[in-house]
Amino acid sequence: MFWLGAEFGKAPRLASLQPALPPAMAAYEDDEDSVFPIESDADISHARTVIRQMCGLVGVRGYDAQKVVTTVSELARNIARYVGKGEMRFALDTVEQRIVIVAKDEGPGIPNLDEILAGNYKSRTGLGRGLIGCRKLADHFDIQTSARGTHVRAEFRYGK
Amino acid sequence: MFWLGAEFGKAPRLASLQPALPPAMAAYEDDEDSVFPIESDADISHARTVIRQMCGLVGVRGYDAQKVVTTVSELARNIARYVGKGEMRFALDTVEQRIVIVAKDEGPGIPNLDEILAGNYKSRTGLGRGLIGCRKLADHFDIQTSARGTHVRAEFRYGK
Amino acid sequence: MSMGESVTCIPLWDCLLVPLHGDVSDVHADALVTEVLERIQRDECFGVLVDLSGVWTLDSYLCSVLARLAQAARLMGAKTVLSGMRPEIAMTLEAMGIELRGIETVATLEDALSSMGITRTRESNKSSGLERLGEREG
C-alpha cells in the first residue's frame, strides 16, 4: 500500500508486497512531505487536484473518479471550515486495488454525528449532505469523532 | 524607486527619496528572492500575474495596465522560448511615477534586431510583432543585445 | 480556477451566460454569486445560464451556492438554468442524495436558451434536418 503520507508509507507489513509503482507515484512513497495540510480554500483545491491526478494515474475515470474527488472535497472543506486546520492523506493500495482517503483533525468533534448520518440534520452552512454523501459514495466509510478530534477514512475500490 | 528585485532594490542613490510603500509592495523591497526567473510556461503566467497585481496596487488599470502586462508577456516568452532561461525584474518608481520592466538573459542575442524593429521580419514561431510591439507600447524602450545575451528595459508612466 | 481569477459572465440576448470551468474553489463560488447578481441588475437580465460543461467536480457546497444564486436571482426577476452537467457528476450528486431542488437543469446550453424562450432562426447552410424552430417556448 502506497500512502501519500509519511505515517502510513512505512507500514512494514505491506512493504514486501509492493509491486512496481507508476513513476509519478514513486515520488510520494515514504515521503514525509506528502501529508496534505488543510487550512485554506487553496488547500481544498489543491487536495482535489492531487487526488484527481492520482485517480488519472491508475486509470480511475468518470464516475469512479468523481466519487473519490468529491469525497476529498467534502472532507477537506469540513476540516477547513469547522476546525480551521487538519490534514489529509491519500493512499493507493495496488494489491487490494483500492484508493484510501484519510482526513484527520484535532477539532471539537461532531457531537450530533448520528443525527447527521441519519439524514435528519439541517445545516446552516451548507446542504448537510457532505458526510452522509461521502458515506454513500465510498465502498468503505469509517468515522471516529470525539472531543479530541475527528478521523475519517474512506475507501474506494478500483479496477474490475 | 522600488525594485521588485535584488540588484536594483539596493541602489543607495534613491534610498532617501523613498516615500511610504503600499503595504503589499513593501515585501518586495530589497528582497533577494523577488527576481523572477523565467524558464517555463508557468513562469510566464506567473510573471503576468505578478505584474497585473502590481498594476492594480498602484491603481493602473484598463489600457495602461494592458500595455504593461502585454509587454511582460512578450519579453518573458522570448526568454523562455528563444533562450531557455533568464530573469525579469519589475520596479515601481513612485517618485517619477513609472513602472519599469527589465528582462535579462545570457542567450545568443538577436543578430537581426534592426530588421525586427523595422517591422520587416517574418517570424516562424509567432507573428514577429513582440519586440516591435513592446517598443510601441512602452513610454521608454531600450534593448541591448550581443552574443553574450539580451537586456531589455521598458518603462511606463502612470498617474496623471 | 486559480487565485484571483475573476468570474466570466457573457451577455447573450437578455441573459447572462456563466461558463464554469476546472476546479471551482469556494472563494470563486462565492464571488460568482456576487458578480452574477450585480450583472443581473446592471445588464437587466431575465435569465442566468450556468454552463457546467467545463467543471471538474460539483460537491455539496457548490450545489448549495448554485441553489443560493438561483434563489436570489429569482427575487431579482431572473430565472436560472443549469446546463452541461456531465453524467458522472449527475450520478455522484444522485448517490449523495443532493437534489438541486428549485433549479432547472437541462442537458445542453441550447436547451437552456430554449427554456428561456430563445430558439434559433436560421437558414441551414449545412446538412439539412438540423433545424430546431420554436421548440419548447419558455
Place this chain on the structure above:
Amino acid sequence: MSMGESVTCIPLWDCLLVPLHGDVSDVHADALVTEVLERIQRDECFGVLVDLSGVWTLDSYLCSVLARLAQAARLMGAKTVLSGMRPEIAMTLEAMGIELRGIETVATLEDALSSMGITRTRESNKSSGLERLGEREG
C-alpha cells in the same frame, strides 16, 4: 487557468462556444487548438465562437494561435468568430500593429451567433422592444 486545466468547449446549435478566461498560458493556448479541431470533427460543427470576455491579456502569441486555429478550422469547413474583446485589449493590439487578419471579430456573443446566421426567435416575456429577429443573416 492553472496547470492541467482543460479547455471548455460548449456545443451550441451546430457551433462550438469556447469561452476563454483569466490568464491563458501558452500550453493552454496550444491545447485549445487541438481540442477545438477535434471537437469540430466529432460534433460536426460549422462554427467556432471564441469568446474573450473573461480573458485578461491577449499578446502576440495568443493572437497567432487564434489565427492558426481559424485557419485550420476553415480547412475543416468551420468558420471562427471572436467576440467580447475588451476595448483595452483591442487598443493594445492596435498599438502593437497586430491585425488578426482573416478572423472575424465582433462585439458580443450575440453578434457572433448572428454572424453564423443564428438569431433568436422568442416571445418577449419582459419589457418589449427587445426583439431582434432575422438581423444579419450570415
